[in-house]
Amino acid sequence: MTGSSIPALKLNDVQKHFGSFTAVKGVTEVFAPGELICVIGPNGAGKSTLLNMICGTLRSSSGSISFGDTTIDGLAPERIARLGIARKFQVPSVFESLTTFENLRLAAPPGTDLQALTLLLQKVHLAEDRDVRGADLPHGKKQWLEIGMALAMKPKVLLLDEPTAGLSVDETRDTARFLKELTGQVTVIVIEHDMAFVRELAARTIVMHHGAVIASGPFEDIESNEMVRDVYLGRR
Amino acid sequence: MSANVNHTSAYGMRPLAKLKPSSLIAVLLLAVLAVLPVFIDGYTLSSYRDILLLGLFALSLDIFWGRTGILSFGHATFFGLGAYGMAVATTRFGIDPYWLSVVGLLTGVGLAAIVSVLVGYFILYGGVRGAYFTIVTLALTLIASQIAIGWSSVTGGDSGLIGVPPFSIFGYSFIDPTASYYLAFTLLAVCLLVALKVMHGRIGLILKAIQDNEVKVRTLGYRTQFVLLATFVVSATIAGLAGAIYATCTGFVAPDMIALLLSTEVIIWVAVGGSGTLTGAVIGTFIVWQLQQKISSYSVAAWPIFIGSFFILLVLLFPRGLPAFFLEKLRPRGKKEKAVQ
Amino acid sequence: MDVAIPFLLNTLTLISILLVVSMGLAIIFGLMNVINLAHGEFITIGAFTLVAVQAAGGSFWLALLVAPVVGYAIGLALEKILIARVYKNPLHAILVTWGLSLIIQQVLVLVFGASPQRVSGPFAGAVDILGVSYPLYRLFLIGFALAVFATTIVLFRKTRFGLDLRASIQSSEMASVMGVNADKINARAFALGAALASLAGVLLAPMTAVTAYMGINYLARSFFVVLVGGAGSVGGVAAGGAIIGGLETALSYQVPTTVAQALVLVLAIIILRFRPTGILPA
Numbered sequence: 001m002t003g004s005s006i007p008a009l010k011l012n013d014v015q016k017h018f019g020s021f022t023a024v025k026g027v028t029e030v031f032a033p034g035e036l037i038c039v040i041g042p043n044g045a046g047k048s049t050l051l052n053m054i055c056g057t058l059r060s061s062s063g064s065i066s067f068g069d070t071t072i073d074g075l076a077p078e079r080i081a082r083l084g085i086a087r088k089f090q091v092p093s094v095f096e097s098l099t100t101f102e103n104l105r106l107a108a109p110p111g112t113d114l115q116a117l118t119l120l121l122q123k124v125h126l127a128e129d130r131d132v133r134g135a136d137l138p139h140g141k142k143q144w145l146e147i148g149m150a151l152a153m154k155p156k157v158l159l160l161d162e163p164t165a166g167l168s169v170d171e172t173r174d175t176a177r178f179l180k181e182l183t184g185q186v187t188v189i190v191i192e193h194d195m196a197f198v199r200e201l202a203a204r205t206i207v208m209h210h211g212a213v214i215a216s217g218p219f220e221d222i223e224s225n226e227m228v229r230d231v232y233l234g235r236r
Numbered sequence: 237m238s239a240n241v242n243h244t245s246a247y248g249m250r251p252l253a254k255l256k257p258s259s260l261i262a263v264l265l266l267a268v269l270a271v272l273p274v275f276i277d278g279y280t281l282s283s284y285r286d287i288l289l290l291g292l293f294a295l296s297l298d299i300f301w302g303r304t305g306i307l308s309f310g311h312a313t314f315f316g317l318g319a320y321g322m323a324v325a326t327t328r329f330g331i332d333p334y335w336l337s338v339v340g341l342l343t344g345v346g347l348a349a350i351v352s353v354l355v356g357y358f359i360l361y362g363g364v365r366g367a368y369f370t371i372v373t374l375a376l377t378l379i380a381s382q383i384a385i386g387w388s389s390v391t392g393g394d395s396g397l398i399g400v401p402p403f404s405i406f407g408y409s410f411i412d413p414t415a416s417y418y419l420a421f422t423l424l425a426v427c428l429l430v431a432l433k434v435m436h437g438r439i440g441l442i443l444k445a446i447q448d449n450e451v452k453v454r455t456l457g458y459r460t461q462f463v464l465l466a467t468f469v470v471s472a473t474i475a476g477l478a479g480a481i482y483a484t485c486t487g488f489v490a491p492d493m494i495a496l497l498l499s500t501e502v503i504i505w506v507a508v509g510g511s512g513t514l515t516g517a518v519i520g521t522f523i524v525w526q527l528q529q530k531i532s533s534y535s536v537a538a539w540p541i542f543i544g545s546f547f548i549l550l551v552l553l554f555p556r557g558l559p560a561f562f563l564e565k566l567r568p569r570g571k572k573e574k575a576v577q
Numbered sequence: 578m579d580v581a582i583p584f585l586l587n588t589l590t591l592i593s594i595l596l597v598v599s600m601g602l603a604i605i606f607g608l609m610n611v612i613n614l615a616h617g618e619f620i621t622i623g624a625f626t627l628v629a630v631q632a633a634g635g636s637f638w639l640a641l642l643v644a645p646v647v648g649y650a651i652g653l654a655l656e657k658i659l660i661a662r663v664y665k666n667p668l669h670a671i672l673v674t675w676g677l678s679l680i681i682q683q684v685l686v687l688v689f690g691a692s693p694q695r696v697s698g699p700f701a702g703a704v705d706i707l708g709v710s711y712p713l714y715r716l717f718l719i720g721f722a723l724a725v726f727a728t729t730i731v732l733f734r735k736t737r738f739g740l741d742l743r744a745s746i747q748s749s750e751m752a753s754v755m756g757v758n759a760d761k762i763n764a765r766a767f768a769l770g771a772a773l774a775s776l777a778g779v780l781l782a783p784m785t786a787v788t789a790y791m792g793i794n795y796l797a798r799s800f801f802v803v804l805v806g807g808a809g810s811v812g813g814v815a816a817g818g819a820i821i822g823g824l825e826t827a828l829s830y831q832v833p834t835t836v837a838q839a840l841v842l843v844l845a846i847i848i849l850r851f852r853p854t855g856i857l858p859a
Binding site: 305307309355357358359361362363364366367368370371372374375376378379382383386387496500503507537540541543544545546547548550551552 | 612614659662666667669670671672673675676677678679680682683684687793797800801804833835836839842845846847849850853
Binding site for chain 1: 447
């Protein structure tokens with residue numbers, strides 16, 4: 001278990017305002033090394049915005065984000081990426097003109113053993129599509145390639161924004177399985193809408209609504225939480 | 237299928253790595269060029285030597301344009317700086333003949349490198365890409381050529397400078413046409429082979445990805461601006477090298493070596509050969525050069541009109557360059573999956 | 578005073594020419610994202626129209642009317658035949674328009690010859706301004722060019738065409754949903770840009786050497802005006818024109834013009850580094 005070498009990711013009263021609109025209202029969380037966390041909530045709750053601030057694509061309006069001893073809010077995205085925080089975007093954005101293998105090779109640190117890349121290719125079920133260009137891959141496989149690319153970076157933290165969008169039931173289950181296999185080796189933060197997938201992950205779940213965290217705990221507790229159900233049914 | 241497809245050896249390399257078509261063609265081309273002096277000599281040999289250097293110039297443009305997709309309209313600036321740097325250093329300061337050429341080379345190549353670093357830094361780190369980049373480099377060449385014509389005390393103005401000595405190193409002087417031919421050939425061969433190796437490797441991959449989606453490449457941790465700048469500077473330096481040696485071979489420099497017309501011509505050479513193939517740049521130079529000589533002999537206006545019409549037709553009919561157009565048809569496609577929406 | 582007034586007026590001369598020339602470019606660039614490297618040639622066409630008109634016995638004023646029409650017509654034709662095909666691809670636009678400019682230059686050389694052409698301005702002589710003597714023609718040029726600039730602003734703000742144009746610059750999709758015909762707007766915008774450049778050509782001709790290659794210098798400068806000032810907005814053109822024109826004039830008092838232009842290039846690059854979309858983008 002390499003959990004001890006992964007620093008904790010800490011958010012302290014992180015906020016994001018777009019003019020007069022507040023997208024994220026003061027989130028304070030600690031993500032333990034190697035932990036698997038699910039972030040759920042209705043559309044517009046601020047989940048993606050939160051992820052964007054962690055990986056540097058967006059700058060937080062106030063509050064601090066730290067990774068171990070390093071303050072990362074305000075750093076350029078590529079600096080944050082080099083610190084070991086990998087991001088998979090909501091809409092797959094693989095390199096269309098490169099092959100599957102080339103995509104992985106690019107994402108992996110220089111000098112990565114080609115054998116290791118081939119293993120990774122198999123792990124994300126893309127071994128047959130090794131030489132297929134990104135542009136020619138169907139949506140589901142693009143998702144997997146994106147996850148593969150994020151994993152190829154040997155990250156310490158993996159941020160996944162709706163990794164199962166467009167995947168079949170079986171593919172979704174496979175995805176849940178290999179995400180759970182990563183526990184202890186990588187801190188994984190997953191934004192998801194697919195409740196079956198979230199249940200399968202059986203991880204600590206954070207619920208966001210209107211930019212704030214309204215509940216946090218094991219999935220069974222969240223599932224039976226009255227307030228959460230009201231939010232999803234639109235009563236709040 | 238999946239059991240056999242990843243047959244790897246102990247080092248993780250596929251045993252029969254496919255040689256890319258452009259590498260094979262490159263080797264063939266170089267082989268032909270290597271033995272050429274056996275069949276021709278004298279004036280023709282000198283012409284081919286000049287074409288080799290211009291081919292090196294075209295190669296330098298393709299290194300940048302071919303991989304990044306960003307068109308530099310200012311490469312004649314770097315070729316010209318190389319040529320003028322060499323010429324001014326070797327004709328005006330009375331340096332010891334033993335070191336003369338080396339000093340000239342360093343001056344010419346150094347000037348090209350420095351200007352490219354300065355211009356490239358400000359533009360590339362400012363996020364300027366695409367068409368804006370092209371315009372700035374166009375203005376660069378415009379101004380450089382105006383300075384070359386205007387600053388006659390140093391550059392010889394309209395008439396340029398004569399008396400540039402042949403390249404010499406360690407006391408050996410490349411006066412003989414065959415010797416200078418092989419000098420040009422060696423430079424071209426080395427640069428071409430190294431460029432092919434590098435571009436088929438990781439750096440080529442990074443550049444191709446940058447052209448695809450620069451933001452994403454940054455999220456993977458790469459300093460894309462630095463990569464682009466480095467490529468630009470290498471490209472400019474090689475152009476300067478070509479220019480410097482060119483000046484020693486022709487014996488003179490003139491403002492047309494730093495002119496917009498030359499910037500335009502080199503773009504055609506690369507475009508005809510197929511931008512991005514590297515070897516194509518050299519082939520394109522050969523093809524177009526012959527044509528250029530024939531057309532210019534009719535009238536002074538004929539060549540620019542030809543270029544103009546060529547550009548227009550090229551864009552309307554063959555957007556990817558002629559050989560690339562055919563290479564596209566031959567390339568084996570990966571297994572095409574039906575896209576699931 | 579002796580130095581200040583001519584300096585100020587010289588600066589205004591360059592700025593006002595740049596404004597008229599760059600306005601057209603800003604529209605084409607801002608609206609269609611088309612790099613028109615043949616823009617300089619429209620200036621040349623305007624200047625040569627003056628040559629032709631005067632050779633046929635016509636007056637400067639007649640040329641001032643005719644040139645924009647000629648420019649408009651040629652612009653319209655070129656847009657339909659060539660430019661419309663390269664909207665999606667800036668690289669193609671560059672190659673095509675550069676090719677066009679090469680052809681136009683050589684055709685002019687073939688027809689008119691390579692030596693500078695004879696033109697005469699409408700008034701000779703100088704005027705006394707606060708004790709300093711300044712050419713009357715330049716004063717006229719400043720006034721006229723600024724008036725043209727102001728007229729195009731009015732055109733933008735007050736007419737239907739201007740509204741359609743501005744809407745299309747903001748978003749061509751939204752504009753077409755609101756009934757703006759993209760093809761027509763593009764064609765007219767391009768032609769308008771060409772007409773403005775031709776007008777500038779007539780104004781320039783009496784002050785400078787009229788050759789087939791006179792346009793390229795203004796091409797570079799006007800692109801810098803648009804890039805530094807910001808494409809697609811009137812304010813951008815004004816800001817860019819003031820900076821580029823002012824700087825170049827100021828520097829050319831101290832150093833040769835080519836060096837002045839080199840320095841302006843350097844400055845423009847530095848500005849672009851920190852403000853890649855210009856100072857006042859649309």
